[in-house]
Amino acid sequence: MIAGMAPYDPSAFPPFAVTVDLVVLTVRSHALCALAVRRGEPPYQGRWALPGGFVRGDEDLSGAAARELEEETGLRAGSGVHLEQLATYGDPKRDPRMRVVSVAHLVLAPDLPAPRAGGDARSARWAPVEELLRNGEEGALAFDHARILADGVERARSKLEYSALATAFCPPEFTVGELRRVYEAVWGVALDPRNFHRKVTGTVGFLVPTGGTTTRQGGRPAQLFRAGGATILNPPMLRPEV
Amino acid sequence: MIAGMAPYDPSAFPPFAVTVDLVVLTVRSHALCALAVRRGEPPYQGRWALPGGFVRGDEDLSGAAARELEEETGLRAGSGVHLEQLATYGDPKRDPRMRVVSVAHLVLAPDLPAPRAGGDARSARWAPVEELLRNGEEGALAFDHARILADGVERARSKLEYSALATAFCPPEFTVGELRRVYEAVWGVALDPRNFHRKVTGTVGFLVPTGGTTTRQGGRPAQLFRAGGATILNPPMLRPEV
DNA sequence: GATCATAGTCGTCTGCCTGACGATAAACAG
């Protein structure tokens, strides 16, 4: 607050609560999965929801998202984990208790050990997004979180096309085959291994060979790569028609 | 509010003001322009800013954006005018008076007569985005609006590549040349008229011929088109390298 | 009216990228 400057008249605007919700995506055993937490209190008590929480008075939005992410998963945004703002949801009736505006964020993370439950006694799990979005009624996500999750998944799908973000789903070192399985899981399609290999190794800045090789899936050992500096792919990866 | 359900404890979270800000873009005389309004009160009194205002207690975010748009310009979202959510800005210090979270929206509109000033005595104008973003110091936009405008412009630029939104910058009926000048103004490049014509007329669903012809620029009369039903372009328009 | 300038529209050609798919390489399981 700047001295000598009149603050807003508090009666001139309605008060809002502002939260962040997280769509945390990863690829586990060939399926795109999202992090869900079980709600411990009403409304929607006992139902699954996206992790999230209130934005504090002194933190910015991405800071709040990073804090929630670490509280819920132990993940730290930045090193290999991608965090970006997704969209903001502010329907007056989205929370039955009061007016809440939620700034949803999208997190892409490598497959990691079990999630850890948050500070309160809620449990958390990775669930295939297909399952979370399919459920009607009982199994459905709380609030408008199904919509938020769907938007996040769609964002992730399109971002794989023209950005190098698929590497955020991979460990620091990975093979071309592992990267291909990321694309296949997120897009839900099968890709030709030979064309995929030609494409990703031919795109400058996408992959950097580390020199090592490994055999993680049986078969011939594969070269190991790290993510290159490129963030946008030109030309883009092409998602096969449905 | 649902009867019998306890409301949030108001002391459990900090109160926020939520606003919408608008990045209204149009193409005027070969330049990408944005709508700017002059601030009538502190802070930043007398400086140019993006139009916007508080979200009311009973309206959703896109409703608030549509209302502000109509108040400031008389434009109604929907018929030819495109409105979409852009991003949300919530740095704790972005407004010196109090904690304000702003949900920015992007509007693409055809070139229209002079903007009309809002309800209060502020004046409004269309200004080339290059000018609004170039200015340091005195001519710069208020708050973090230069950042918001830059994000909106970047969104518009990339959306022209893979969506049919360029038609939102055109009147209901337009020629291929006018559409090309939209791309040239937004991207800041020159495009080959022959290849452009082949590309846009060959993309199914992008353009629908109306049968009429017109001469608006001198030279041979051009066919008139309306926007087709397509919303995404596949394959996309390619922005030439810089 | 002839000529020029301006815009629009249609073709051609060449290079590059993609999708389909054959072939080889290097591991493991039996």
Place this chain on the structure above:
DNA sequence: CTGTTTATCGTCAGGCAGACGACTATGATC
């Protein structure tokens, strides 16, 4: 040793984009 699995290299045809020539139809100028 043989079959299976995965990785990697090559080949080939079709399609699209960029470069650019050619022709058409208007208004402007002399």
